[in-house]
Amino acid sequence: MNSLPSEIIYEIVLYSSPKDIFIHLLRLNKNFFITITTSSYLLGKICQNLLKVSRPLKLLYKNCQNLLETFYKAPLKQIDFHGFATSGGFDEDKPYYWVSNMYNDDGSTYCSRDSKNNINTAGVLLETQPISLKPGDESYDYILNLLDKSKLLQKSIYPKYNQKGAIGLEHIRSVLDIYTLYREDFLRLISNETKLDAERMENEMKIIEKKVRDKRIVGVEIQRRKEDLYVMVQPIDFEAANNYNKVAVFSKIDLSREGNVTCPVETFMVFVSEVYVDIEDPEFSIYDNIFDHETLKRICGSDCKNLETDTDIQYAQFINKEKRLRPVLWGKFTGRQGNLISVNLDEVYVGNYLYTKLINPENRMAEMGDQHDTTNIDCSYVLGFGKVIDLEGNN
Numbered sequence: 432m433n434s435l436p437s438e439i440i441y442e443i444v445l446y447s448s449p450k451d452i453f454i455h456l457l458r459l460n461k462n463f464f465i466t467i468t469t470s471s472y473l474l475g476k477i478c479q480n481l482l483k484v485s486r487p488l489k490l491l492y493k494n495c496q497n498l499l500e501t502f503y504k505a506p507l508k509q510i511d512f513h514g515f516a517t518s519g520g521f522d523e524d525k526p527y528y529w530v531s532n533m534y535n536d537d538g539s540t541y542c543s544r545d546s547k548n549n550i551n552t553a554g555v556l557l558e559t560q561p562i563s564l565k566p567g568d569e570s571y572d573y574i575l576n577l578l579d580k581s582k583l584l585q586k587s588i589y590p591k592y593n594q595k596g597a598i599g600l601e602h603i604r605s606v607l608d609i610y611t612l613y614r615e616d617f618l619r620l621i622s623n624e625t626k627l628d629a630e631r632m633e634n635e636m637k638i639i640e641k642k643v644r645d646k647r648i649v650g651v652e653i654q655r656r657k658e659d660l661y662v663m664v665q666p667i668d669f670e671a672a673n674n675y676n677k678v679a680v681f682s683k684i685d686l687s688r689e690g691n692v693t694c695p696v697e698t699f700m701v702f703v704s705e706v707y708v709d710i711e712d713p714e715f716s717i718y719d720n721i722f723d724h725e726t727l728k729r730i731c732g733s734d735c736k737n738l739e740t741d742t743d744i745q746y747a748q749f750i751n752k753e754k755r756l757r758p759v760l761w762g763k764f765t766g767r768q769g770n771l772i773s774v775n776l777d778e779v780y781v782g783n784y785l786y787t788k789l790i791n792p793e794n795r796m797a798e799m800g801d802q803h804d805t806t807n808i809d810c811s812y813v814l815g816f817g818k819v820i821d822l823e824g825n826n
Contacts, residue, residue: 440466444473449481449499468492482781483751484678484822485705494824501826502680505818509536510679512554512785512815513562515665516710519543519550519789522807524660527590527601530554531665534785536812538593539601540690546805547661548791549719551710556679556783558819559672563642564603570639574603577632580625584609600643607643610636655711662711672783673706676823681780683816684760686787689770692809693799694792698722701760701813703782708756710786718758718788727761735761736777743769751778756786764793779817787813 440463444452457464467473474495475488481502490498514530521528522542533541534554543550557565564571578584578592585592588605592598610617622629655662681703688695700718708714721727724738724747736748743766749758759780762772792808 435462437466437470441470441473445476445480449477450503452477453496453499478822478824482678482680482779482820483753484781485753486822488822490824497824497826498820498822501818501820505820507682507816508818510681510815510817510819511557511566512679513557513560513565513667514541514552514554515667516553516663517541517543517550518662518710519547519552519808520661520663526604529601530663532590532599532601533787533810533813535597535599536593536595536687536814537590537597537599537602538595539590539599540692540809540811542692542809543789543807544660545803545807548789548808549716550789550808551715552787552789553707553710554785554813555667555672555707556675556677556819558677559675559783560667561671563645564600564639566597570635570642571598571603573635574598574606574639577606577621577625577627578602580627581621583620583624603639604643607636607639611640664710669707675783676825677819677821678705678781679703679783679785679815679817680820681759681776681782681785681815681817683773683775685771685773685812685814685816686760686762687771687811687813688764688809689811690809691799693796693801693803694794694806694809695764695770696789696791696808696810697793698761698763698790699810700758700762700788700790702756702758702786702788703780703815704756704784704786705782706755707784708786712756714756715786715788719790721761721790723763724761731758734758739774741769743767744772746772746774748774748777751780757782785813785815 471489471491474490478498479488512534514534517530520543522544528542530541530552532539533552575598587609590601592602618629618633622632655664684701727735734750738745738747744764746762748760760774789808789810792806794806796802
C-alpha cells in the first residue's frame, strides 16, 4: 500500500465517499495521506462529485475541509430566493400578484393571468443580486419591525402580513401608500401604538419612499414581447448568479397553495439549475401536461422515482443526474385537505436558480363566487431549504 502509484490512489478516492476518504483512507499510510491532501485537483473532484456541480473545483486541503464541514454540519435553513420570471403574467396587472411573491412565505400569493396552463416561473438566489429592500437592508428591517409591532398596519395593508418574519416588496409598498395618503395621522397613530420615535419614523419613510421609487434599485416587471402579457422577465444580474462562488444546496422543498383563492395550483414540478435556463426553453415543454404519475413515468422513465402519497397529496422525486435543467419534484394535490407538499429530498440538489412549473389549477370559482370564462393559477409559495456553500471553501 505504501508503494501504490498516485494514479491508483486517485481511482480509489474518486469512487469513495468523502466520509470514507477522510475517516479511513487518510489514515491508511503516509503515501495515501500525502497524495490526497496535496492534490488540489483531487480534493476539488471529491467536492465536485459530492455536490454534483458541473464547474470544476480546485481546493487546498483546509478549504476542502471547510466545504465538507459546512455540507455535513451546517444547520438546515430556508434559502432566500427572488422570483423574477414567469410565462403566465400576473392577474389584472396588479403588482401584488407578481411572481416574486411565490418564492417567499410572507402572506402574499402569485396569481397568473387567465387562460394559460403549464406556466414556468423562475427564482434566483437572492444574495447574488444587488436588490434593495431585502432582509438585512435597514429600510426592510424597519418596515418589518413596524408590522410586527402595529396591529393597525397589519389590518390595513394588502397583501396581508402573516407574521412569520418575512415581507415582500408589495407589503412595503402598501405601508408606504398609507403613509403617503395619511402622513400626519400615520405618524401620530403608529408612533403612539408602537412607541417608536415619530421623527425617526418620518425620516425612515422618506428613505423608503426614495428606494421604492428608484426603478434601478427595485427593478420592474417587463414584457418580453410587445402585446404579450404572459411572458415577463424582470432584469437581474445573470452573470453574478451564474458565476457566484457560492451555491444553494437543497435538501428539502415546500410548495403551498394555502389561502382563499379561486384557482389553486393542482399539479406542478420543481427544477433547479446552476446557470439560467430561459423559461421559454424547449426543455420545460417536455414536462407539459403531466397530470399523473403514469404519464410522468412514461416521459421520464427510470429517472423518476416511485409515487409517494399522503392525505390528499401525491409526489415523486427524481434521480439527480447531471443535466442543464434538473427535475427535483413532481407533485399533485388530490383533495381539499392537501394544501402543502413538503418533501425531504433523497439526494441534494445544487443550483442558484429555482423553477416551478404550474401545470394546471383546481377550479373553485363557483364556490368562491368569482366566476370567469377561464381559469388562472394561484400559488402561495415555493421554498427551498438547505445550505449555501462556498465552492472555494472560504468559511
